[in-house]
Amino acid sequence: MDFFQAQDNARRSSRLLVFWFLVAVVGIIAAVYLALALGSRLTFSDYALAPRPLWQPELFVACVLGVGGLILFGSLFKIWALSRNGGVKIAEELGGRLVSRSTSDRLERRLINVVDEMAIASGIAAPPVYILDAEQGINAFAAGARISEGVVAVTRGALEKLSRDELQGVVAHEFSHILNGDMRLNLRLLGLLNGILLLTLAGRVMMRSARGSDRSAGPIIIAGIAMVLVGYIGVLCGKIIKAGVSRQREYLADAAAVQFTRNPSGIAGALKKIGGIGSTIEHPKAEEASHMFFGSSASFSRLLATHPPLGQRIKRIDPSFDEQTAVAQAVATESFSAPESNEGLVRGFSPHHFVEAVGDPQPTHVAIGHDLLASLPQHILAAAHQTGGARALVFALLLSPDTKFRPEQMDEVGKQFGMPVREQTEAFAQWLSDADPLVRLPLFDLALPTLVELSPEARAQVVETAERLIKADGRTSLFEYVMRRLLSDVLEPHRKRTARVSLRTLQSDTNALLSLLAHAGQEDGDHAAAAFDAAVVVAPMDGPWEFDRKRRFSARELDRILDHLAATGTPFRRKLVEAAATAVMHDGNVTASEAELLRAVCQALDCPAPPLLQPR
Template sequence: MDFFAAQDHARRTSRQLVGWFAAAVVAIVLVIYLALAFALGLGESPPPGAPPPSLWQPDLLLATAVVVGGFILLGSLYKIIALASGGGAAVAEALGGRLVARDSHDPLERRLINVVDEMAIAAGLPAPPVYILDAEQGINAFAAGSGTTEGVVAVTRGTLEALSRDELQGVIAHEFSHILNGDMRLNLRLMGVLHGILLLTIIGRILLRGARGSDKGAAPLLLMGLVLVVVGYIGVLFGKLIKAAVSRQREYLADAAAVQFTRNPSGIAGALKRIAGYGSEIRHPRAEEASHMFFGSGLALSRMFATHPPIEDRIRRIDPAFEPGEMPPPAPLPETTEYDDGSGMADGTPVAGLAGLAGPQRLSAEGFAATAGTVLPAHMDYARHLLAALPPALHDAAHRPGDAQALVFALLLSADAGIAHKQLDEVRAVQGPALADRSAALRAAVVTAGAALRLPLLDLALPALKELSGEAHRALLATTDALVRADGRVSLFEYALQRLLRVALQGRRSGLRPAALATPGRLKDDCGVLFSLLARAGHRTEFDVEAAFTRAAGLAPLDGPYPLLGAADIGPARIDAALERLAASSPPFRKRLLEACAAAVLHDGQVAPEEYELLRTVGEALDCPLPPLPPVSAD
């Protein structure tokens, strides 16, 4: 299943989830209605000559549907909104997770961060924050978040201590598959949908306690309390069935993706074998809410209600020769020095640079779009070598919150000495002299590293920047805006950095202009904005610009004609608004759109760093992450 097919499947499953939720609410309303009808009349003898009481009481049914259905709906909406605003961090912290500092000196934590960094670069994603569930000794992990660029990865203490690096990499690759394929958003919606049903059990218990403390009128309270508890548990039962139906097949797919990503079946298979021997139980009281998110089954459930396939079946799909009871030897704990270079390479092998990693490859627009949301072994090799070749000063700066700010400023410093001096004065005035001096010191290393490392450096720095306070975030964004405006123009890289930074620190739509209604005509205009931008980004003559634009328009998801816009008509605000509307389109639409965008860039047979950075920014806005792109030539 390719990325866009997986995204489309996640959308269909979300719609099915709404149907299952509606069916569960109808069933609950009917049960409560029958209980009320009995309590209010069916249990009493009718007066002489009066007709017998009837089960059909439309007014009561309507009132029950409004009150009970509305209560469940509001409870679910509240939870969905809370999860959307808190994101994956809220889920990890609710389960007892601790945020791992990016500059941690603990060897186990350093190994985990390096593995996550390696996978993020290979996937073309900002490195996600990492959490550890210190109280959990079972081998387990999960990824949570509302979008590909807004997730977190969490692992248990048992995962850190029991797994080798290859096995840990297999687990992280499994979780990145969930990030890429839209599973995280679906999982959050599932948590929210089921929350409203669970509230009934809570209210039922409150009524039962009230009945025990009441001398008069205890019977109705007792009856309604029992009904709500029973109905609530029925809702829990249906919730388990829904979670099992949603999760099982996706676990098989994520296991297969981990093998594809790492080219190492023994890694993910070894992790699963250790679970078979040691277990994956999560003991936190709220584990039930997130059971469908875990790498391994976090609860002891029957196969009917299990959110995961049997562990033996998962192992056999990867290792057909597996025999029950087979266990890998205990994993040795890493030595402190093994990962101090930050290379992400298990043997610490030094690499001189990135030259020679991949020669020019022929790539079509369709082939480029097909790389979205994928991680191939070549991408993993690229990520390992990139991290190994990264100058220590830049690697260390990206992992420290204060220095990460200086790194962002260094990425924006102009090659013109006069403008750079003006930019440093702005940093000095807002952030202080120490940060300005640090930015100037890092500038030389940034220039030496080259343009190809600009986005990976930003990707590595974002988790450290997220550790800063909200006030520091606002100051950082204000300072970057001032640095960009220092020369009176906005380059492609500056736009990409500003947008990626803003989305990472404030959320996908925070600070962006509200999108107008995404009608076909409006979407067509938005496509024209992107085609014009990309055609002008990498072509110097107007003839080449028009040819690139025409090639993109010929592959557009909507029929033309498309007018070519002038450079003055394509400002950052207009690009942001276009991306916001296009992000709500269907996966097939976005696939065609990416193909058209790639056609504009590939027209001249080259992909300059600025063009890739712009394509990567478009991909992230569309929730279609793009992996690293080696040197290419167009078909």
């Protein structure tokens, strides 16, 4: 799976979706106009004199403004409403319950662990997890406007009836949707179709308001009937559009899930159980979001089905599948198949392989996530799943290595959050001083989703305290910048996006970023210059290039640079990530700080980077 190609495909699908939506809107306006024009001829024309003409410019303009404006308003309003925490809103509208990261329920704990493993493997903060408690069918979905804002939701049936391998296959399928840009596409589709649904509702209102009125209300009733009928036709067209957009992407997500886990029996077992148990979602709003689910959420004809036939999906994963006998076996037994050996899957330590791994975690990355969670002391893992402990972990990671600043920093933590958090921070700092530096970023990723559970005011307090801890020693290290950037992206994700900038500015920003990355792991200026020279060879644009020997950039300046570069297109960002990796890996040795900085760059560019792997 090529992350950058998948992102391009999602954008093309979005453009195609908008085109067919506009075609449907034009058809709807034409149908309403014809209904009103014919209705006015029948209601008001005196055929003995002169019937009203079929072409009535004033009526046509009124239809374009009224019907078109109503659809446009309904669509844009829904898209706007879902642009901020859209995944959370959809999960809650469908009856979802947020699973606390500190849950002690055995099944919920298993789900959290599976999601954490996939998040570490993917190089993103673990998304919030929701359970649809009222749904007994086996199903799941991922939703969100951006990778950093995604949520994963599963039904109670999936939680209780799937084995761990099967659950991992379903979660891997949903992570594929997160990484491929499908979530944003699905939200736009949901928003566009809302305008057509609003047309049907408006038609019903018009019919009720005109009922019992005098004869002059005839055109209003006719218009209302026309809007209801045409609205239903529009909904039918919307279902066909959803089916066309969704089916192929489901095949791709199934294939990605097998690739992530290297365990075809996991997702195949889940699909087989769906064949016997079902995946129906009973919630009344389920049909509206049917294209987002892992399995079909309702019964549709083959033409309107948002998902490929179940047998075909299983057959692509398991060619030996026998549809006649497998369903009963899948329901009667809990399937478990250990993944094959990961030997030989570790990729070489090269920029090209790093780019290939972006948005495309391998079984080895998943194994890293599993092993990391298993290696953490139980009290550290438990703390990452509790709000107080998660705050203390983040603050411990931000304490200055120069101990003379520690008292001031600890006083700040105690002042803001009290002695319990201060004492936990001190204890975690002691543990971190002896821990492998490579656990810092994954541990931070585990703490972030717990902090998301806090109120907006409490999240802002965490961000503000982190800023004060960083500033305590008068300098911002690369690791502190990475932490600050990731913390802001997840806890304050709605900052204004930068518009596209000139090519000259992009060239200057690229030059500055590659200079910084070349410096990051090099003490010797000549070695850093050599790393820079190697990076610009694969840079996304032509020079002139000039190595900047300045080792430091302010956090604000680096934020500005990354925001500019994040506004570029997919081909540019692909080459930029390769150039950044070239600068970092030039000497063949990547430190924890370099890996963290490279991760922050990729995060800023919306390019999730899995953990860097040393060759065996």
